[in-house]
Amino acid sequence: MTLNSESPSTSNRDWFFPSQSFNVPRSPARRFFSPYPRTTTSFQNSSSNFTSPLAVPRTLRRRISHRRRIQNSAGATTDEIGGNSNDAVLIQSEDCPSSGNKTTTSAHKKYTDFVRWRMACVIAMVVMCFTSLLHKNFSLQYQVSDLQDEFSTLNARLRHCNISDSIDIIDSTPEHNISSASLKITALILSLMMLSLPLVFIKYMEYISNVRRQLDNTTEELSLNKRLAYRVDVFLSFHPYAKPLTLLIATLLLISLGGLALFGVTDDSIADCLWLSWTYVANSGNHTNSEGIGPRLVSVSVSFGGMLIFAMMLGLVSDAISEKFDSLRKGRSEVVEQNHTLILGWSDKLGSLLNQLAIANESLGGGTVVVMAERDKEEMELDIAKMEFDFRGTSVICRSGSPLILADLKKVSVSKARAIVVLAEDGNADQSDARALRTVLSLTGVKEGLRGHIVVELSDLDNEVLVKLVGGDLVETVVAHDVIGRLMIQCARxxxxxxxxxxxxxxxxxxxxxxxxxxxxxxxxxxxxxxxxxxxxxxxxxxxxxxxxxxxxxxxxxxxxxxxxxxxxxxxxxxAPAPLPMVQGGNLPKNLIIPKTTERILFCGWRRDMEDMILVLDAFLAHGSELWMFNEVCEKEREKKLTDGGLDISRLANIILVNREGNAVIRRHLESLPLESFGSILILADESVEDSAIQADSRSLATLLLIRDIQGNEMQIRGAxxxxxxxxxxxxxxxxxxxxxxxxxxxxxxxxxxxxxxxxxxxxxxxxxxxxxxxxxxxxxxx
CATH class of the missing domain: 3.30.70.1450 (Regulator of K+ conductance, C-terminal domain)
Incomplete structure (x- = not known):
């Protein structure tokens, strides 16, 4: 750096910072037009535009040095300095935002070009080195080939001259040693490169990502290691044979690297070295027979890699076995059956249903019943085992799944089932029927078709039309709640x-x-x-x-x-039909017509769809009969529920409703009723405990025992x-x-x-x- 003679003479000396870096001494360099003593006023002038480098913050010094390197790499001239130095210009650019933005953009572009050129130079140097090594290798091989040809020529001449000693000397020199030496060196270098390149790539992966972001001028791009980890995760998650394939590739790569390394440090052939590498991988104790520093290092490394490979293999095998047993334990495996009975859903009625199916299949030597519900297989099998009834040769298979999913339906061979039973869930009637309707829709969507008929249990009679509309003639509906109510009325009368x-x-x-x-x-x-x-x-x-x-x-x-x-x-x-027998019917003793008489019936409890039972009784009973309803529901709420159910009390032709409020499990409340006057008493499962079968049965039994104890008489039947x-x-x-x-x-x-x-x-x-x-x-x- 030189002084400009045309700089203004306002100051007899000029201060500037070093132009390249701060590795030089921290004291400012001075250039004098004329020597002055260090104690002059101008030297100690505090209002000077330039300050000491020690007074400048470290961050500012780094930015100044960074910008100066950018300008120097772009070819900025620094030989001639004007009245103000480059340092002053840089400091002024920090104070001026507009000029700083332009300078930053230009500097970033120049820095990007500089980084690209530097990377290109590094890559070019690596390529040149590798090319020169290959060229040197081929040159050596060519020279070896020439020497072998020359040896062959000399050998022929010596034999022609019958010089036996020389012939023995030439014959004792193995011709393949010279050519194999270069191959061994190449194999050793190749194995080292194959081993080091992944390590170098992993080491500088983040640096490559940063350089790429700087080159593309973006800050939102994911790093290379995150993208690579995501690709590996996707491959291992979605590819069905990802883990075994990864293990196979790692094993082959380890055998190849070990074989090349052994070929480079031993005198064996490449095939023998690969086989020896496999023995080190398969059995880590084989490396004890190695002799020499090189073979021992390679054998120990390959044996250590083999232990890792076999640890991975044991882990994969253990995971596969665990997944298989877990799948079997949780009921995820496929059922390969045909002509079986398929039950979809789980409820308190399942035990009775399984018992009746076992009795029905006894004449056939037993059958197969498959139960699929949204429960764990172990829980279902445990609950069925608690029922403790004789299956009579019928096997019950449980599977965990949803009847709304076609894949789960195919898992239980729904298209080959002889009969399909859809159970209603315990709980809300509307939700249970809605789920049954969706199940029928799923069954009708099976592409393979259905061989057997479908029996659907519904909780509400009003939803029967919807299920029939969806399933058509293939579906039979059973409104168990309504059927039980009708049977109770018939059995009571x-x-x-x-x-x-x-x-x-x-x-x-x-x-x-x-x-x-x-x-x-x-x-x-x-x-x-x-x-x-x-x-x-x-x-x-x-x-x-x-x-x-x-x-x-x-x-x-x-x-x-x-x-x-x-x-x-x-x-x-x-x-089976037989020939018609000779039977004489005769005449009836008398043509009796039993007239209907008025009856008095008591309902203890309040059940869902009470209006349907009232309509059935109104059709059976004689005119003037009474229906007493004894429960904890208040009278106004009873009338509202009956009206919401579609019952018009004023249109009842034969019965009269009598409301009494009380608790059917309290003896004092029951004693207030004229129990001896009722011809039939129906104990209903109360709506408030309908979701719990055990609690409902307990209340019904308690009411029955109380009424029996209060009533103290038996019902009679009529003759023939x-x-x-x-x-x-x-x-x-x-x-x-x-x-x-x-x-x-x-x-x-x-x-x-x-x-x-x-x-x-x-x-x-x-x-x-x-x-x-x-x-x-x-x-x-x-x-």
């Missing part, structure tokens, strides 16, 4: 009917079966009625009416093609004087034909001294003596 319904609806004794018999085409129902020795026909499933079932049809009904016969039998394979006289001897078929004169079907009887009724009795042609105190179980039209 006819004592002993509860046991008969239990026998018919269960599989322990006789139950309903429907089957097609082509030999009955063109026959009258009166003839079909006595054609089964081991069954009792009850109705016809009419094919021309879309499968509508007619109970107790006319005797003159002719069976058409496609019609099916509904019978009560022990099992589906326990009955409508069909026969006292002591008359008739066969069951003869009684059956007499009942047809009243348009009734006799399906069983209960003797006067017996406790249980006999449904579908055997030996129907055998005559026996009857009593008017006996009771016959019939199917008849509503009175």
């Amino acid at each position: 006819q004592p002993g009917l509860a046991q008969i319904w239990e026998d018919i609806l269960g599989f322990e004794n006789c139950e309903f079966y429907i089957k097609k018999w082509p030999q009955f085409h063109g026959m009258q129902f009166e003839e079909v009625l006595i054609s089964f020795p081991d069954a009792i026909p009850c109705g016809i499933k009419v094919a021309s009416s879309g499968g509508k079932i007619i109970l107790n049809p006319d005797d003159s009904y002719l069976l058409q093609e496609g019609d099916e016969v509904l019978v009560i039998a022990e099992d589906d394979d326990s009955y 004087d409508l069909y026969l006289c006292e002591g008359e001897e008739l066969s069951f078929y003869e009684v059956l034909l007499r009942a047809r004169q009243r348009r009734e079907i006799v399906i069983g009887y209960r003797l006067a001294n017996a406790e249980k009724a006999i449904i579908n009795p055997p030996a129907k042609t055998e005559r026996r003596r009857w009593s008017v105190k006996d009771v016959f179980v019939i199917i008849a039209d509503k009175e």
Whole structure:
């Protein structure tokens, strides 16, 4: 740096900072036009525009040095200095924002160009070094080849001259040692480069990201290590064979690196070195036989890598086994079954349903029942085990899943199931029916189609139309809440009917079966009625009416093609038609018409859909009958609930509602009622505890015991004087034909001294003596 002779003479000396860096001494350099003593006033002038470098903050000094390096790299001339130095200009640019922005933009561009040129130079140097090494390697190989040719020529000449000693000397020199030495060095260098390049890349990954952001002039770009980690995460998460593939690549890479390194430090061939590397990976104890510093270092390194590889392999195998057992334990595996019964959902009715299915499959040697619900498999299996009933050869398979997901439905082989049962959930009726509707939609969306029929349990009768609309003829609905209410009314009005319904609806004794018999085409129902020795026909499933079932049809009904016969039998394979027997019906002893009498019925508790039970009672009872409702619901709220349910109390034709408020589990409240005046008492599961089956049953049992204790009497049944006289001897078929004169079907009887009724009795042609105190179980039209 030189002084400019044209600078103003306002000061006899000029101060400036070093132009390159602050590695030089911190004291300012001085240039004098004329020597002055250090104690002059101008030297100590505090109002000077320039300050000492020590007084300038470190950050400002760094920025000044940084800007000066940018200007120097861009070719800024610093040989001639004017009246004010470059330092003064830089300090002034810090004070002036407008000039500073322009200078910063220009400096950033120049710095970016400088970084790019520097990286290009580094890359060029690396490429040149690697190219020179390869060129040197090939040159050495070419020289070795020339030397080998020359040795061959000299050897031929020596042999031609019969100089045996020289021949022995030349023959004793192995020709392949010179060429293999360069290959070994190349292999060693290549193995070291393959090992070091990933380490260098990982080490300077963040630096590369920073340089890239500076080159692209952006600050929001993710770093290279984060993007690389994300790609690895995606690969390991979505690729089905990512972990085994990664383990295989790591193993092959370790064997390759170890083989190349061993080839570089030993005299063995490349194939032997690769095999030796594999032995080090497979068994870490093989490296103890290595001799020499180089082979031992390589063998120890490969053995250490082999231990890591096998640790990874053990971890992967352990994870795979754990995932498989966890999948089996949680019920995620696929069910490979066909002609099985599929139950979707979980409720308190599942135990009774499984018990009846086990009894039904007993004649077949057992069957398969698959239960799928949104519960853990272990919990479902534990709850089923607590039921402690005999499965009779039927196996129950539990799976965890949702019936709303097609993948879960396919997991339980829904398209191959013989029958599908959709259970209603315990809880709110509307939510349960909405879920059942969505389940039916999912079932109808199975592409493979459904082989079996669907039975859907609903909680509200009003939702039956929606499910029928979605499922069509494939779906059968059962409104269990409404059916139970109707059965309770019938059993309350006819004592002993509860046991008969239990026998018919269960599989322990006789139950309903429907089957097609082509030999009955063109026959009258009166003839079909006595054609089964081991069954009792009850109705016809009419094919021309879309499968509508007619109970107790006319005797003159002719069976058409496609019609099916509904019978009560022990099992589906326990009955078959036989030749028509010779049976004389005879006449009824008298044509009695039992007039309806007024009744008084008590309802203890308040259940959902109470209006439906009231309508059924209004159709059954005689005019003037009373229905007493005893519960904790106030009278105004009762009327509101009945009105919201669609019941118009003013339109009830036969019954009168009597409201009483009280608690059915308190004896004092029950004693306030005239219990001895009621012909029937129905104990209902209270709506307030409907969600808990155990609590509802406990309240019902407590009420029953209290009423029994207060009432202290038994209900009676009527005799069979409508069909026969006292002591008359008739066969069951003869009684059956007499009942047809009243348009009734006799399906069983209960003797006067017996406790249980006999449904579908055997030996129907055998005559026996009857009593008017006996009771016959019939199917008849509503009175």
